[in-house]
Amino acid sequence: MKAVCWQGAKKMEVETVPDPKILNPRDAIIKITSTAICGSDLHLYNGYNPTMKPGDIVGHEFMGEIVELGGAFKNGNIHNKGKSLAIGDRVVVPFTISCGSCFFCNRDLWSLCDNSNPNAWMAEAALGHSPSGLFGYSHLTGGYAGGQAEYARVPFADVGLFKIPDGLTDEQVLFFTDIFPTGYMAAENCDIEPGDTVAIWGCGPVGQFAIRSAFMLGAGRVIAIDRFPERLQMAKDGGAEVLNYEEVEVGEALKEMTGGRGPDSVMDAVGMEAHGLGLEGFYDKAKQAVRLETDRPNVLRQAIVACRKGGTVSVPGVYTGFVDKMPMGAFMNKGLTMKTGQTHVHRYLHKLLDHVQNGDIDPSFVITHTMPLEQAPHGYEIFCEKKDNCIKIVLKP
């Protein structure tokens, strides 16, 4: 089959590789009908994850049709959770791989699964404990082959696969795999009270879903921050007021827009490759270039300083390593709360499907480009450079 493989920084190549096989009894094989490139894939593309190996198949936002099921689905195996799956079922696949039985899965904390990372020893050494395995996201999270391909193997399929009812297009449901639940969980993590003002840094696809989710959760105002006109426009289309950080000083602007108090909650939907301006930006870029700092927290710093006292900092933005110069003084003395984590996708699937079926939201709004899988390298380039007004790319195998 064809698959998108990492071959080094700024080098994604489409190669012919063997088809995936059933490896464990609870596996399923999916024939992929649609897949997407995620903002977090760009951290891999730009070479910021040290545990990638040449040949790794990437991609963690994918859906399709079941073409093969492992042995657990044929016999009455005690670990089959009883979800009936059949060849031909149309499914979306959460990007987090979860067993459904451990301490964390049982508490709805699916991205913290104890049992799905074969390289748990590596993550434990780096992080203290290992989170769940992820599709296509480096050997730190298990080195699982990803879904920017024609086929994929899905472990714990009885827990992972989410069946899609008839009448919805791929484009309407593909983002259940990651970015819609991610934006929704990030908005939930803002602890929004009715009428609250939420400030969101980053108008990429996750930010876009976070804006709309914040309103769904009762926010009175959402202020969205970015510098690309097409992204600011899409944010406005979602009801947000916008700030271009290359034109205004965001901290001051937020104070003015909120009567001096600051937003009730703030969200970092940018993560470790934040674009910093001026001397601060230069400091972080320089340190990162010589690997004295692994992640650039420019947005996180701003968000902490801008948040009103007693407010909440929600961090869906992905970080991998360490950051410098955290304003812990501001965080502590203003009594802030931080909520973060890789998305607990399974927690949100039914609720978000309801929203789509009720017509509350059509997730396909975020798509700006659709292209064949073979053009993935080009897709990565325009997505990374934000060329051609690119916001979200869907790939068709």
Next chain:
Amino acid sequence: MILRDVDNSGIHFDETPDHRGTEVKVVTEYKPLGGAIGDAIAKLFGESPKQQLGDDLRRFKMLMETGEIATTEGQPKGHS
């Protein structure tokens, strides 16, 4: 690896202190080849007996809780 008669040696199954699970503890004694230095070198390669035991225990937990051991061996990949 030989399990010798050390005080308390063997494999122990107990309730965790918070009563929310089962703790599996292996108590053993081993003499690393090459002494302390040999052990430190083995650790760098992930092959000290303590690390190997840890890996085995993790795999045992996976088997008990899910019926499988998470793996990617045999999955496709591109050229390297």
